[in-house]
Amino acid sequence: MSENNFEPIKKVSIIISRGSLDGVYPGLIMANGARMEGIETTLFFTFFGLDAIINKRMDKIKVATVGNPGMHMPTFLGAIPGMSAFATSMMKKEMEKLDIPPIREFIEMVSDAGAKLYGCKASVEMFHLTKKDFCSQVDEIISVGKFYEISAGAQIIFT
Amino acid sequence: MSTIQIAGKTLELDTDGNIVNISDWDENVANEFAKIEGIEKLTERHWLVIDFMRKAFQEKGDSPSIRRLTKESGISTKELYELFPQGPAKKAAKIAGLPKPKGCI
Numbered sequence: 001m002s003e004n005n006f007e008p009i010k011k012v013s014i015i016i017s018r019g020s021l022d023g024v025y026p027g028l029i030m031a032n033g034a035r036m037e038g039i040e041t042t043l044f045f046t047f048f049g050l051d052a053i054i055n056k057r058m059d060k061i062k063v064a065t066v067g068n069p070g071m072h073m074p075t076f077l078g079a080i081p082g083m084s085a086f087a088t089s090m091m092k093k094e095m096e097k098l099d100i101p102p103i104r105e106f107i108e109m110v111s112d113a114g115a116k117l118y119g120c121k122a123s124v125e126m127f128h129l130t131k132k133d134f135c136s137q138v139d140e141i142i143s144v145g146k147f148y149e150i151s152a153g154a155q156i157i158f159t
Numbered sequence: 160m161s162t163i164q165i166a167g168k169t170l171e172l173d174t175d176g177n178i179v180n181i182s183d184w185d186e187n188v189a190n191e192f193a194k195i196e197g198i199e200k201l202t203e204r205h206w207l208v209i210d211f212m213r214k215a216f217q218e219k220g221d222s223p224s225i226r227r228l229t230k231e232s233g234i235s236t237k238e239l240y241e242l243f244p245q246g247p248a249k250k251a252a253k254i255a256g257l258p259k260p261k262g263c264i
Contacts, residue, residue, distance in 0.1 A: 033263055036225060038245030099224040099264050109226065112236035 011040040011154035019048030020064040021088055027159040028106045035113035044147050046120035053119060053134050058103050062088040111137035118142045165191045175259040177252065184256025192254045205242050207232055209255040222252045222260035
């Protein structure tokens with residue numbers, strides 16, 4: 001039962017534009033949560049966000065420890081070799097406790113849950129990638145125009 | 160707080176429309192709630208999910224996450240969404256006589 005008189009959200013399109021762990025997870029959690037509520041869900045990966053669906057990269061995504069004020073550490077500390085790997089392993093442990101899966105498993109889960117996954121054509125061309133570079137859950141590589149077409153009637157969320 | 164007349168009983172409901180008193184629940188209640196949720200007949204596979212959710216709730220005090228549900232019950236994510244279309248965790252919890260799951264995953 002809703003707490004107000006507004007129409008419930010029926011459809012969302014979530015854009016994932018960053019390739020760090022902290023850049024990828026929020027979008028995946030929002031997408032999975034949307035499917036759990038029965039909301040029709042589209043995920044659009046663009047720019048470095050593509051790393052989350054590139055077969056060779058998706059298992060190596062790390063927390064950004066430099067230029068990330070949320071880490072609460074001075075930039076020079078974040079730049080120490082191994083710092084990003086350390087922060088990543090700490091965060092992965094915490095996420096596992098909350099039942100948040102690793103990225104590859106998460107992508108499989110949202111896809112099985114019925115979310116549609118798309119890669120951004122402009123980014124794919126810029127990075128000289130082909131459909132073969134992506135995990136099997138990616139439905140299609142589409143243009144921005146096609147993305148808007150698919151998103152008709154949806155709330156668009158940029159992350 | 161509202162009530163519902165179901166399976167010959169008057170049951171108290173919370174603001175999400177889920178049963179307040181877990182002890183009010185029985186198989187007939189589950190069948191009736193399933194019909195309300197658009198599931199005409201609960202199959203053996205539905206019951207596997209329902210029983211797992213009730214067991215997990217008794218142990219942890221909250222419904223299991225979809226990930227735990229699929230990993231431990233042996234029902235795949237795809238099948239779970241087929242069994243309980245339009246929001247499996249929420250629907251299965253309602254049919255199982257549990258509150259709406261609190262978790263995000």
